Amino acid sequence: xxxxxxxxxxxxxxxxxxxxxxxxxxxxxxxxxxxxxxxxxxxxxxxxxxxxxxxxxxxxxxxxxxxxxxxxxxxxxxxxxxxxxxxxxxxxxxxxxxxxxxxxxxxxxxxxxxxxxxxxxxxxxxxxxxxxxxxxxxxxxxxxxxxxxxxxxxxxxxxxxxxxxxxxxxxxxxxxxxxxxxxxxxxxxxxxxxxxxxxxxxxxxxxxxxxxxxxxxxxxxxxxxxxxxxxxxxxxxxxxxxxxxxxxxxxxxxxxxxxxxxxxxxxxxxxxxxxxxxxx
Amino acid sequence: xxxxxxxxxxxxxxxxxxxxxxxxxxxxxxxxxxxxxxxxxxxxxxxxxxxxxxxxxxxxxxxxxxxxxxxxxxxxxxxxxxxxxxxxxxxxxxxxxxxxxxxxxxxxxxxxxxxxxxxxxxxxxxxxxxxxxxxxxxxxxxxxxxxxxxxxxxxxxxxxxxxxxxxxxxxxxxxxxxxxxxxxxxxxxxxxxxxxxxxxxxxxxxxxxxxxxxxxxxxxxxxxxxxxxxxxxxxxxxxxxxxxxxxxxxxxxxxxxxxxxxxxxxxxxxxxxxxxxxxxxxxxxxxxxxxxxxxxxxxxxxxxxxxxxxxxxxxxxxxxxxxxxxxxxxxxxxxxxxxxxxxxxxxxxxxxxxxxxxxxxxxxxxxxxxxxxxxxxxxxxxxxxxxxxxxxxxxxxxxxxxxxxxxxxxxx
Amino acid sequence: xxxxxxxxxxxxxxxxxxxxxxxxxxxxxxxxxxxxxxxxxxxxxxxxxxxxxxxxxxxxxxxxxxxxxxxxxxxxxxxxxxxxxxxxxxxxxxxxxxxxxxxxxxxxxxxxxxxxxxxxxxxxxxxxxxxxxxxxxxxxxxxxxxxxxxxxxxxxxxxxxxxxxxxxxxxxxxxxxxxxxxxxxxxxxxxxxxxxxxxxxxxxxxxxxxxxxxxxxxxxxxxxxxxxxxxxxxxxxxxxxxxxxxxxxxxxxxxxxxxxxxxxxxxxxxxxxxxxxxxxxxxxxxx
Numbered sequence: 001x002x003x004x005x006x007x008x009x010x011x012x013x014x015x016x017x018x019x020x021x022x023x024x025x026x027x028x029x030x031x032x033x034x035x036x037x038x039x040x041x042x043x044x045x046x047x048x049x050x051x052x053x054x055x056x057x058x059x060x061x062x063x064x065x066x067x068x069x070x071x072x073x074x075x076x077x078x079x080x081x082x083x084x085x086x087x088x089x090x091x092x093x094x095x096x097x098x099x100x101x102x103x104x105x106x107x108x109x110x111x112x113x114x115x116x117x118x119x120x121x122x123x124x125x126x127x128x129x130x131x132x133x134x135x136x137x138x139x140x141x142x143x144x145x146x147x148x149x150x151x152x153x154x155x156x157x158x159x160x161x162x163x164x165x166x167x168x169x170x171x172x173x174x175x176x177x178x179x180x181x182x183x184x185x186x187x188x189x190x191x192x193x194x195x196x197x198x199x200x201x202x203x204x205x206x207x208x209x210x211x212x213x214x215x216x217x218x219x220x221x222x223x224x225x226x227x228x229x230x231x232x233x234x235x236x237x238x239x240x241x242x243x244x245x246x247x248x249x250x251x252x253x254x255x256x257x258x259x260x261x262x263x264x265x266x267x268x269x270x271x272x273x274x275x276x277x278x279x280x
Numbered sequence: 281x282x283x284x285x286x287x288x289x290x291x292x293x294x295x296x297x298x299x300x301x302x303x304x305x306x307x308x309x310x311x312x313x314x315x316x317x318x319x320x321x322x323x324x325x326x327x328x329x330x331x332x333x334x335x336x337x338x339x340x341x342x343x344x345x346x347x348x349x350x351x352x353x354x355x356x357x358x359x360x361x362x363x364x365x366x367x368x369x370x371x372x373x374x375x376x377x378x379x380x381x382x383x384x385x386x387x388x389x390x391x392x393x394x395x396x397x398x399x400x401x402x403x404x405x406x407x408x409x410x411x412x413x414x415x416x417x418x419x420x421x422x423x424x425x426x427x428x429x430x431x432x433x434x435x436x437x438x439x440x441x442x443x444x445x446x447x448x449x450x451x452x453x454x455x456x457x458x459x460x461x462x463x464x465x466x467x468x469x470x471x472x473x474x475x476x477x478x479x480x481x482x483x484x485x486x487x488x489x490x491x492x493x494x495x496x497x498x499x500x501x502x503x504x505x506x507x508x509x510x511x512x513x514x515x516x517x518x519x520x521x522x523x524x525x526x527x528x529x530x531x532x533x534x535x536x537x538x539x540x541x542x543x544x545x546x547x548x549x550x551x552x553x554x555x556x557x558x559x560x561x562x563x564x565x566x567x568x569x570x571x572x573x574x575x576x577x578x579x580x581x582x583x584x585x586x587x588x589x590x591x592x593x594x595x596x597x598x599x600x601x602x603x604x605x606x607x608x609x610x611x612x613x614x615x616x617x618x619x620x621x622x623x624x625x626x627x628x629x630x631x632x633x634x635x636x637x638x639x640x641x642x643x644x645x646x647x648x649x650x651x652x653x654x655x656x657x658x659x660x661x662x663x664x665x666x667x668x669x670x671x672x673x674x675x676x677x678x679x680x681x682x683x684x685x686x687x688x689x690x691x692x
Numbered sequence: 693x694x695x696x697x698x699x700x701x702x703x704x705x706x707x708x709x710x711x712x713x714x715x716x717x718x719x720x721x722x723x724x725x726x727x728x729x730x731x732x733x734x735x736x737x738x739x740x741x742x743x744x745x746x747x748x749x750x751x752x753x754x755x756x757x758x759x760x761x762x763x764x765x766x767x768x769x770x771x772x773x774x775x776x777x778x779x780x781x782x783x784x785x786x787x788x789x790x791x792x793x794x795x796x797x798x799x800x801x802x803x804x805x806x807x808x809x810x811x812x813x814x815x816x817x818x819x820x821x822x823x824x825x826x827x828x829x830x831x832x833x834x835x836x837x838x839x840x841x842x843x844x845x846x847x848x849x850x851x852x853x854x855x856x857x858x859x860x861x862x863x864x865x866x867x868x869x870x871x872x873x874x875x876x877x878x879x880x881x882x883x884x885x886x887x888x889x890x891x892x893x894x895x896x897x898x899x900x901x902x903x904x905x906x907x908x909x910x911x912x913x914x915x916x917x918x919x920x921x922x923x924x925x926x927x928x929x930x931x932x933x934x935x936x937x938x939x940x941x942x943x944x945x946x947x948x949x950x951x952x953x954x955x956x957x958x959x960x961x962x963x964x965x966x967x968x969x970x971x972x973x974x975x976x977x978x979x
Contacts, residue, residue: 127909246563
């Protein structure tokens with residue numbers, strides 16, 4: 001062992017690595033398989049968006065058609081519901097990510113009086129059955145004579161997403177070396193600059209993961225939304241209720257389009273990072 | 281961390297700011313908690329409001345005139361995509377309709393509107409469609425619904441089939457009239473079941489072990505249990521319930537039942553996961569699969585209705601009543617029936633469906649012809665005579681009934 | 693981290709989120725807590741009688757469902773860890789520039805409605821469907837074999853639906869590890885397993901801990917999977933709460949059951965944190 005940690009690696013012959021080069025490949029193959037498994041039902045869903053079904057029940061394959069794409073916006077309520085769901089999910093993601101990141105930082109980076117209570121509330125918000133959250137929110141809104149609608153849905157979605165973001169960010173913030181931030185301060189950076197240039201980049205993977213969770217949670221929530229929605233419709237509410245008379249293929253098409261936009265974003269992201277890498 | 285001096289703390293403006301915001305937070309907390317505590321001391325009861333007199337009806341409707349606008353809550357799939365029926369109504373009456381497909385299930389809907397209705401607050405709708413059963417009975421008994429003024433609803437008396445008039449769940453149709461109806465019977469897949477199915481006893485036949493589907497809803501399940509022991513559910517007693525539950529439990533413990541379905545049994549019977557199952561006529565009709573047959577068993581089946589009702593705090597009850605009346609006009613109802621394909625309370629529509637079929641061409645013609653001829657939409661007299669209503673449960677009986685039948689589907 | 697500002701920072705950070713949770717979670721919950729001690733019914737009204745027996749009654753009646761839910765929760769969580777860890781590991785260390793893209797891909801199916809995914813699963817897994825059908829016709833499976841409507845289907849469904857909640861936090865913790873630390877372990881002649889056990893695993897524990905909280909807890913109170921994919925013997929406590937609230941309007945019983953479940957889960961979380969010593973890991977930042 002060399003005693004000087006800072007010196008560049010000595011020109012000693014490289015030690016034989018016992019890492020198996022196939023190991024990375026194996027894990028990669030596994031990850032791809034996992035993605036495939038997760039996507040499998042989506043594939044079925046996409047397929048039945050092309051089903052030329054003549055009955056109201058869309059689960060028997062009757063041939064290929066594009067007519068459901070042409071008739072996509074025929075069901076007005078479904079379209080409204082989808083738009084509501086997407087905008088609520090986006091707004092929820094923004095609010096919950098900001099609030100949750102701050103909470104996660106506080107819980108992960110500091111020790112303070114009341115931390116136990118804060119942790120408890122965080123866990124309680126996750127362990128509370130959705131039905132109780134929804135029912136109790138409804139009771140409160142009724143007691144305060146708050147009309148239910150878009151805003152109450154948003155308030156509720158932010159509420160249940162915050163803890164998920166906070167816990168994800170905390171998992172990242174725990175054990176970050178505080179000396180890096182202190183070094184920034186010593187170099188004259190103000191608290192905001194330190195946060196923007198040092199802290200935020202360090203916790204970024206946690207923030208991004210938390211944001212994705214918040215979006216996924218919000219866009220597919222049923223129970224709490226049902227209690228807080230009043231006369232406002234969302235995509236999951238409509239789809240759930242449609243199972244009674246048969247879920248129309250337009251629902252599959254909309255699911256397909258959401259999925260396609262997601263894949264497109266991923267592809268664009270890869271391309272952009274390729275280009276960046278080539279330019280630098 | 282260093283120990284902090286308390287005096288420093290108070291002097292620090294940031295801390296003072298923190299305190300005020302914390303204090304206001306506490307205040308907010310206090311205020312809302314107080315509001316809640318008030319409402320929390322008790323949730324007042326509202327029983328026994330189901331009986332209604334003409335004087336009360338008159339009192340409710342006095343001075344209520346149409347405002348030319350109406351908000352309507354319904355299930356998905358219960359109105360044409362282009363809203364043709366609504367457009368026709370608006371054209372003829374000038375009343376605008378804001379139509380929303382917001383109802384998922386009677387129980388979920390009830391859980392959502394119960395609190396505001398109990399507080400006398402608007403639920404944003406003037407008309408809603410809820411299935412008859414435990415929830416609709418509760419809404420009637422709790423006084424959540426506006427009494428119907430049948431003088432403004434003459435078409436119901438004129439055109440509704442006798443089978444839908446004066447039902448036991450709402451004597452005299454005081455609060456509700458049906459929107460559409462369906463029959464609960466047995467669906468079976470002829471690819472797997474070679475015998476003819478015509479009896480509820482066959483749902484209990486060990487030959488079909490693991491291939492029978494039952495419904496999880498305590499009323500649907502209880503009804504079939506009672507048919508199985510030869511009791512008319514509409515006239516059943518608590519002792520009958522016990523016996524029926526024993527029979528159903530036996531069926532479950534012999535592993536004859538594959539699953540107790542909430543919804544979504546129809547794909548299971550079409551794919552052969554179950555071979556025979558309790559089923560709703562409308563699902564089998566809309567499945568349009570020649571292998572899957574529907575039958576009203578010889579012991580009997582039940583008839584249920586999705587009921588139109590007006591919540592008491594509604595802003596425009598008069599327009600809602602106008603719409604109800606308009607929908608019972610056979611010509612108007614026929615158009616709707618041609619889309620929904622469920623049983624209509626207006627039998628005269630069959631004539632109009634036939635006429636429309638004669639006018640149509642190609643695939644449409646075949647579809648309309650099939651509709652007009654289908655016993656799943658226009659049940660035969662023989663079928664109708666075997667159909668029973670659900671047992672209406674008084675508020676004392678309901679918990680007892682639930683206690684007997686709910687655990688069966690829950691596996692205990 | 694000295695001085696007043698340093699001490700106030702965590703409070704300022706927590707304030708907005710805390711207020712939100714107070715207004716829309718804690719306060720409403722107090723109301724429900726009071727309902728759980730009431731007696732009565734919808735017709736006669738509910739009155740506050742501090743009837744603690746609601747709890748013992750509810751637990752007495754539904755104890756078996758609670759136990760089953762905890763068991764399913766454990767199985768599904770274990771399955772989630774086993775499935776998620778390797779993928780999170782690969783993405784964190786070998787994902788290169790496309791780490792977040794990979795994560796996004798793993799999460800994408802969950803932007804599509806749950807109902808659609810479940811309907812699709814049912815189509816794939818039907819008794820004579822594209823998976824089981826061929827296996828049966830080749831005689832590899834007995835004719836009566838089925839996956840749907842069983843405990844296995846419920847646990848699989850839970851695993852599927854909550855997998856992202858495990859992958860993301862584990863990834864977030866793993867990604868923080870400096871790969872040179874692992875190489876240092878190799879340099880010290882640690883075996884592959886040793887290096888993993890003594891370096892990678894401890895450093896990723898906060899992530900696993902977060903993942904367990906975010907999966908085990910919601911999985912245990914879930915009701916949709918059991919109702920869509922389960923058979924008669926697979927009812928979970930979430931289904932019971934659902935039925936007590938919606939179908940039977942026993943608001944007090946539903947509330948009592950929910951609070952009992954929450955208390956149980958919270959106790960479990962804290963016991964688990966202590967047993968694993970993750971509490972120390974969690975608070976390491978505050979050394």
